[in-house]
Amino acid sequence: MSKRESTTKDSGTRSNPNVELVRSEAPSELLRELVAHLRQNRTQLREEWVVRITETRLLTAMTKEEIFAEATSVYDSYVEALETEAFEALQAYARNLSERIIPRGVETHEVVGIVLLLRDVLARSLFAKYQTDFKKLNRILDAYEPAANRIANTVAVGFVQERERVIRQQQEAIRELSTPVLQVRERLLILPIIGVIDPQRARQLTEQLLRGIRTNRAKVVVIDITGVAAMDLTVANNLVQTVEASRLLGATVIVTGLSPEIAQTLVTIGVDLGKMNTVGDLQGGIEQAERLLGYKVEKLAEPR
Amino acid sequence: MEVPILKQGAVLIATFQAALSDADLNHLRMGLVQQVVKFRSRAVIVDVTAMDVMDSFASRTLREIAHMIRLRGAETVIVGIQPEVAFAMVQLGLTLEGVATALDLEEGLAYLTQKFKNTD
Numbered sequence: 409m410s411k412r413e414s415t416t417k418d419s420g421t422r423s424n425p426n427v428e429l430v431r432s433e434a435p436s437e438l439l440r441e442l443v444a445h446l447r448q449n450r451t452q453l454r455e456e457w458v459v460r461i462t463e464t465r466l467l468t469a470m471t472k473e474e475i476f477a478e479a480t481s482v483y484d485s486y487v488e489a490l491e492t493e494a495f496e497a498l499q500a501y502a503r504n505l506s507e508r509i510i511p512r513g514v515e516t517h518e519v520v521g522i523v524l525l526l527r528d529v530l531a532r533s534l535f536a537k538y539q540t541d542f543k544k545l546n547r548i549l550d551a552y553e554p555a556a557n558r559i560a561n562t563v564a565v566g567f568v569q570e571r572e573r574v575i576r577q578q579q580e581a582i583r584e585l586s587t588p589v590l591q592v593r594e595r596l597l598i599l600p601i602i603g604v605i606d607p608q609r610a611r612q613l614t615e616q617l618l619r620g621i622r623t624n625r626a627k628v629v630v631i632d633i634t635g636v637a638a639m640d641l642t643v644a645n646n647l648v649q650t651v652e653a654s655r656l657l658g659a660t661v662i663v664t665g666l667s668p669e670i671a672q673t674l675v676t677i678g679v680d681l682g683k684m685n686t687v688g689d690l691q692g693g694i695e696q697a698e699r700l701l702g703y704k705v706e707k708l709a710e711p712r
Numbered sequence: 713m714e715v716p717i718l719k720q721g722a723v724l725i726a727t728f729q730a731a732l733s734d735a736d737l738n739h740l741r742m743g744l745v746q747q748v749v750k751f752r753s754r755a756v757i758v759d760v761t762a763m764d765v766m767d768s769f770a771s772r773t774l775r776e777i778a779h780m781i782r783l784r785g786a787e788t789v790i791v792g793i794q795p796e797v798a799f800a801m802v803q804l805g806l807t808l809e810g811v812a813t814a815l816d817l818e819e820g821l822a823y824l825t826q827k828f829k830n831t832d
Contacts, residue, residue: 614799615795615799618795618796618798618799619795621795621815622794622795622815625815625819627819649799649802649803650802652802652807653795653798653799653801653802654798655807655813656790656793656798656801656802656807656808656813657793657795657798657813657815658791658813658814658815658819658820658823659815
């Protein structure tokens with residue numbers, strides 16, 4: 409980056425502010441100057457920012473002390489990112505910050521909002537500092553704006569990515585929790601299904617059941633679908649496949665709790681019901697399973 | 713590849729190895745029935761625990777073996793199908809229909825004992 413020579417001697421420019429300096433600094437020099445300014449005025453600018461955050465009623469889920477503490481570390485990371493132009497560190501910081509504040513109920517618009525507020529606060533301080541030197545102000549802004557925009561972008565993306573990660577994690581947990589394979593007697597498993605079955609969940613169900621049959625050496629499985637409202641062709645076929653696969657492992661499957669709607673669906677789409685052993689409700693299913701396994705249940709006394 | 717066939721009283725136990733070629737399966741089909749004839753067996757247990765994949769040819773051969781052995785008045789039980797293999801099989805529509813199955817060798821023998829008790 410070449411420096412253009414000044415058209416007048418330096419002493420002249422200092423005493424005569426109306427003469428323009430034509431020399432231009434390298435962008436990195438400008439950034440350094442900017443960063444120094446932000447560091448010097450750290451306390452004041454940070455406070456100004458926190459005031460703006462409260463005025464705009466952002467981060468209402470956090471206490472004043474919490475906001476101040478987070479604001480401090482965000483401010484310092486912001487300035488550091490401007491200085492080092494190392495955005496990976498900023499992204500890691502953003503994800504870390506998100507991990508902390510998402511459980512506290514902080515929303516995406518709040519995070520984007522406060523980062524933009526900080527950008528505004530810092531920009532205003534630059535206007536104030538360089539108000540007498542319009543050309544220099546422009547050059548400083550040329551260096552500041554792309555970096556500031558990249559920072560806002562990085563933090564927002566980091567936050568959103570963390571939210572998506574949490575959502576995926578929760579979905580996985582829900583899926584696992586909602587398909588328990590339960591042993592209720594020796595060699596007898598129950599699989600109560602509740603909610604919506606999509607092809608992915610159906611597949612997971614089958615795999616879990618087959619593993620359960622092998623682990624528990626089950627001879628009879630009762631699959632109860634009382635809690636399933638509707639079933640489409642794909643899922644109905646998957647149910648038939650589950651029954652067949654279980655048989656290959658030596659287990660008999662009894663399906664219970666078919667609603668009238670599902671019964672209608674299965675008949676309409678022509679599922680081979682000869683392959684399926686069905687009983688009205690779960691109680692009936694367990695009783696039949698016990699019979700198959702050679703149990704006899706006898707009442708010996710009245711309930712106490 | 714030689715498939716070991718053990719005799720346990722009136723029951724023959726054939727243990728399939730992991731990678732059986734089509735030629736091996738064809739050879740087996742004849743071989744097993746011949747053994748049933750030779751020993752006047754009442755049942756054959758085919759243990760496929762070691763098979764981590766079951767294609768349509770293997771599946772069809774097992775059904776044919778079971779049918780041929782039934783013509784000799786004997787029962788066939790397939791045991792040891794792995795969960796992943798069972799899942800893959802039903803997705804391909806290979807259900808081994810008409811052939812008895814059990815979880816493992818122990819269950820297979822228990823099943824046969826029960827069956828013989830009922831018919832004797």
